[in-house]
Amino acid sequence: MTQEIPYKIYLHExxxxxxxxxxxxxxxxxxxxxxxxxxxxxxTFEELQPVFCDELIRQELDNTTPYIEIPDEIYNFYKMYxxxxxxxxxxxxKLLDTPAKIYYKFEGSNTSGSHKLNSAIAQGYYAxxxxxxxxxxxxxxxxxxTALSMACGYLGLKCHVFMVKGSYELKPFRKEVMRTYGAEVxxxxxxxxxxxxxxxSEHPNTSGSLGCAISEAVExxxxxxxxxxxxxxxxxxxxxxQSIIGLECxxxxxxxxxxxxxxxxxxxxxSNLGGLIAPFMGEQLRGEAEYEFLAVxxxxxxxxxxxxxxxxxxxxxxxxxxxxxxxxGCDFIPSGNHSGGLRYHGMNPVLSQFYDEGLLKATxxxxxxxxxxxxxxxxxxxxxxxxxSSHAICAAIDEAxxxxxxxxxxxxxxxxxxxxxxxxxxxxxxxxxxMTDSIPTDEELEQSFAKLPKVEA
Amino acid sequence: MTQEIPYKIYLHExxxxxxxxxxxxxxxxxxxxxxxxxxxxxxTFEELQPVFCDELIRQELDNTTPYIEIPDEIYNFYKMYxxxxxxxxxxxxKLLDTPAKIYYKFEGSNTSGSHKLNSAIAQGYYAxxxxxxxxxxxxxxxxxxTALSMACGYLGLKCHVFMVKGSYELKPFRKEVMRTYGAEVxxxxxxxxxxxxxxxSEHPNTSGSLGCAISEAVExxxxxxxxxxxxxxxxxxxxxxQSIIGLECxxxxxxxxxxxxxxxxxxxxxSNLGGLIAPFMGEQLRGEAEYEFLAVxxxxxxxxxxxxxxxxxxxxxxxxxxxxxxxxGCDFIPSGNHSGGLRYHGMNPVLSQFYDEGLLKATxxxxxxxxxxxxxxxxxxxxxxxxxSSHAICAAIDEAxxxxxxxxxxxxxxxxxxxxxxxxxxxxxxxxxxMTDSIPTDEELEQSFAKLPKVEA
Numbered sequence: 001m002t003q004e005i006p007y008k009i010y011l012h013e014x015x016x017x018x019x020x021x022x023x024x025x026x027x028x029x030x031x032x033x034x035x036x037x038x039x040x041x042x043x044t045f046e047e048l049q050p051v052f053c054d055e056l057i058r059q060e061l062d063n064t065t066p067y068i069e070i071p072d073e074i075y076n077f078y079k080m081y082x083x084x085x086x087x088x089x090x091x092x093x094k095l096l097d098t099p100a101k102i103y104y105k106f107e108g109s110n111t112s113g114s115h116k117l118n119s120a121i122a123q124g125y126y127a128x129x130x131x132x133x134x135x136x137x138x139x140x141x142x143x144x145x146t147a148l149s150m151a152c153g154y155l156g157l158k159c160h161v162f163m164v165k166g167s168y169e170l171k172p173f174r175k176e177v178m179r180t181y182g183a184e185v186x187x188x189x190x191x192x193x194x195x196x197x198x199x200x201s202e203h204p205n206t207s208g209s210l211g212c213a214i215s216e217a218v219e220x221x222x223x224x225x226x227x228x229x230x231x232x233x234x235x236x237x238x239x240x241x242q243s244i245i246g247l248e249c250x251x252x253x254x255x256x257x258x259x260x261x262x263x264x265x266x267x268x269x270x271s272n273l274g275g276l277i278a279p280f281m282g283e284q285l286r287g288e289a290e291y292e293f294l295a296v297x298x299x300x301x302x303x304x305x306x307x308x309x310x311x312x313x314x315x316x317x318x319x320x321x322x323x324x325x326x327x328x329g330c331d332f333i334p335s336g337n338h339s340g341g342l343r344y345h346g347m348n349p350v351l352s353q354f355y356d357e358g359l360l361k362a363t364x365x366x367x368x369x370x371x372x373x374x375x376x377x378x379x380x381x382x383x384x385x386x387x388x389s390s391h392a393i394c395a396a397i398d399e400a401x402x403x404x405x406x407x408x409x410x411x412x413x414x415x416x417x418x419x420x421x422x423x424x425x426x427x428x429x430x431x432x433x434x435m436t437d438s439i440p441t442d443e444e445l446e447q448s449f450a451k452l453p454k455v456e457a
Numbered sequence: 458m459t460q461e462i463p464y465k466i467y468l469h470e471x472x473x474x475x476x477x478x479x480x481x482x483x484x485x486x487x488x489x490x491x492x493x494x495x496x497x498x499x500x501t502f503e504e505l506q507p508v509f510c511d512e513l514i515r516q517e518l519d520n521t522t523p524y525i526e527i528p529d530e531i532y533n534f535y536k537m538y539x540x541x542x543x544x545x546x547x548x549x550x551k552l553l554d555t556p557a558k559i560y561y562k563f564e565g566s567n568t569s570g571s572h573k574l575n576s577a578i579a580q581g582y583y584a585x586x587x588x589x590x591x592x593x594x595x596x597x598x599x600x601x602x603t604a605l606s607m608a609c610g611y612l613g614l615k616c617h618v619f620m621v622k623g624s625y626e627l628k629p630f631r632k633e634v635m636r637t638y639g640a641e642v643x644x645x646x647x648x649x650x651x652x653x654x655x656x657x658s659e660h661p662n663t664s665g666s667l668g669c670a671i672s673e674a675v676e677x678x679x680x681x682x683x684x685x686x687x688x689x690x691x692x693x694x695x696x697x698x699q700s701i702i703g704l705e706c707x708x709x710x711x712x713x714x715x716x717x718x719x720x721x722x723x724x725x726x727x728s729n730l731g732g733l734i735a736p737f738m739g740e741q742l743r744g745e746a747e748y749e750f751l752a753v754x755x756x757x758x759x760x761x762x763x764x765x766x767x768x769x770x771x772x773x774x775x776x777x778x779x780x781x782x783x784x785x786g787c788d789f790i791p792s793g794n795h796s797g798g799l800r801y802h803g804m805n806p807v808l809s810q811f812y813d814e815g816l817l818k819a820t821x822x823x824x825x826x827x828x829x830x831x832x833x834x835x836x837x838x839x840x841x842x843x844x845x846s847s848h849a850i851c852a853a854i855d856e857a858x859x860x861x862x863x864x865x866x867x868x869x870x871x872x873x874x875x876x877x878x879x880x881x882x883x884x885x886x887x888x889x890x891x892m893t894d895s896i897p898t899d900e901e902l903e904q905s906f907a908k909l910p911k912v913e914a
Binding site for chain 1: 836840
């Protein structure tokens with residue numbers, strides 16, 4: 001008996017998952033640990049304490065507990081903007097004239113404009129629980145910084161955001177949202193940290209990078225009483241919090257008896273992709289089901305498709321631990337003409353291992369093609385997507401078009417991570433026909449790989 | 458038996474109203490008709506035809522049909538972003554420590570960022586049905602222009618938006634969203650119309666006004682083959698389409714056995730306020746229930762609280778019909794330091810009559826107080842509100858604070874019409890402490906009233 005699928009499936013707030021899912025518990029081969037860059041030995045709880053909140057370190061290091069309860073205060077905050085809708089893209093299907101069924105999980109219906117809020121409130125909560133006064137972080141495109149500002153504004157925590165300078169200048173309104181939520185925003189590199197001053201002295205005209213902003217934020221947290229550093233992607237704790245995306249998706253799909261054939265997510269540091277696929281990949285790891293999983297990254301920052309699987313620094317200033325991941329080298333900075341986020345040199349270690357094991361596939365797309373898909377989607381589905389999310393849209397459209405050619409009635413699920421309301425400079429370039437693509441050369445990448453730290457296997 | 462009220466009440470799409478509600482059918486004394494400015498006689502269907510689409514004229518003139526079916530194509534479009542949530546402001550209540558229960562109907566969960574899309578898709582649909590190629594309109598703050606661009610992008614209609622020049626320059630990203638949806642955007646006054654050229658010759662440095670942009674849009678529609686003019690507020694047809702806000706509200710409240718004591722809405726031209734209160738006021742007109750209704754307007758543009766109830770032009774260029782309404786005079790332009798929308802000189806004629814009859818109350822608030830409420834709300838409820846909507850927030854907070862003093866457990870419902878993502882220049886002023894207030898003097902208003910057209914009662 002098939003029931004009609006509504007345009008938007010909204011779960012009742014009581015159906016929202018009460019636990020995050022920790023996929024590491026279901027991995028037979030556990031992900032490679034973070035290493036101390038000096039000793040090349042696994043980072044201990046104590047070594048991480050000066051930088052991260054205690055409970056978050058526990059979550060980061062926990063490879064065995066499958067379900068972690070969501071504390072009440074976080075759960076109640078979630079209720080303000082979750083459960084997020086699972087949308088059936090009826091209009092897009094009709095436009096493409098495809099036999100495929102397209103669904104997307106929309107995470108943009110909150111002021112931060114993306115899924116980042118799911119982890120921001122969790123990280124802020126644990127910082128407050130520990131009696132801290134504030135947190136520092138970095139932000140590139142601005143979604144994570146906005147999300148953290150919102151969480152801290154709600155919790156009454158101080159928040160200091162180092163924003164990649166190029167983005168700070170191009171997106172004055174992003175900065176203003178963060179200020180409205182009470183955050184202090186500093187363009188990075190800045191002269192307020194040693195890491196920033198070093199980078200500025202070497203590259204006085206740099207527009208900054210995520211890796212560099214991370215170095216500044218970590219240094220500031222270490223040097224400020226009652227502060228810790230928090231990070232919006234890459235880490236396993238973030239993937240844990242973001243599992244709520246996939247868990248809600250699974251509940252909504254089960255309710256309507258829908259099974260996805262392929263699950264598509266954009267990938268920068270991996271927070272959304274990891275959270276979206278987590279429960280589905282968990283089923284696959286336990287031998288209960290099989291899915292196709294596809295990561296979509298920008299051709300200008302192709303960590304999966306052209307990176308190395310190796311230990312590397314998480315930041316440009318080389319003050320952070322080493323993580324085993326697909327990386328373009330911690331000094332890699334995407335070309336200046338690259339719009340939007342997904343500009344991180346590395347990738348979450350768990351996803352990196354899935355990719356290495358062939359469980360996850362990846363593809364890369366040039367930004368002009370991404371924006372073409374974004375505009376098509378905006379006009380027919382009524383949501384102006386973030387450039388990041390539009391990578392997934394583009395791959396989903398490609399898949400639906402293939403289905404039209406082959407006649408396959410695939411069920412496609414993709415993550416629509418957020419909205420593009422603060423990315424209109426990039427849309428302007430696209431609308432004016434002045435947007436260009438750029439793909440790093442093999443030579444550039446080889447030079448970057450040559451600088452990877454030497455870590456014995 | 459009381460059931461627990463969730464944070465957000467989402468109706469299923471099948472529960473969305475299938476009819477718009479035309480409150481004029483329940484008015485014993487019908488609203489005063491639009492008059493031909495030359496003859497001062499009621500505008501006929503034929504006289505309105507060069508400017509408006511046929512079906513919309515029928516809706517404009519229909520004072521007797523209580524329910525008008527929503528066509529399938531509009532209904533399906535609605536499903537992409539409706540039903541909109543009715544939110545219980547638990548966090549705000551807790552912050553205010555009030556015995557009042559606060560609800561808001563949130564219309565900002567779509568890319569246009571406001572309720573305006575409800576009428577934009579309807580007006581676009583009827584234009585397309587009539588075989589037209591395009592529509593023209595004006596926009597001030599930009600929400601209506603964005604909404605119409607989205608509707609036209611979806612329907613494949615051309616769209617020409619005259620955007621108040623001051624707003625065009627302050628909000629480049631608003632313009633870019635419209636362009637992304639395929640619209641042509643012209644800053645007003647422009648040299649492309651006679652009305653624009655006349656205003657420019659008299660006031661070469663003007664930053665424009667809504668009334669002036671209306672004149673340009675009407676002139677362009679009249680002079681372009683296959684085009685008509687559409688308007689986002691003030692008209693009765695708009696209030697009809699916006700009744701979906703109140704109807705959904707009523708359904709959601711009935712489902713959970715909630716009865717509002719007071720219903721609060723911001724008021725510029727009246728589209729949101731009219732739509733929100735329609736079914737509740739309908740009950741009151743039929744003697745079935747009683748509510749308090751409160752309109753909130755900016756102190757810098759106080760049509761209800763300091764205007765005259767008189768026939769006036771709908772536009773500055775004096776090419777539009779005369780409407781009987783609360784008005785500050787069609788030449789009135791709010792002070793340059795006024796942020797956000799709600800800058801129209803007049804008010805919807807039906808609402809004007811309710812106000813005149815004492816069925817509707819009104820209050821006006823200075824913008825610095827409005828933004829203070831906006832920031833409080835943003836931090837505690839997680840939604841950055843539009844400046845327009847924040848007028849209603851401010852009045853709702855005032856009411857909740859009064860309830861704390863008196864101990865009354867009032868149920869407050871207000872309309873949260875939209876988000877402030879494109880109003881960050883104004884937030885920046887507020888955050889920097891440079892925002893100022895301005896209230897027109899009695900003298901200014903008297904001068905403006907002196908120019909009202911002389912129409913015999």
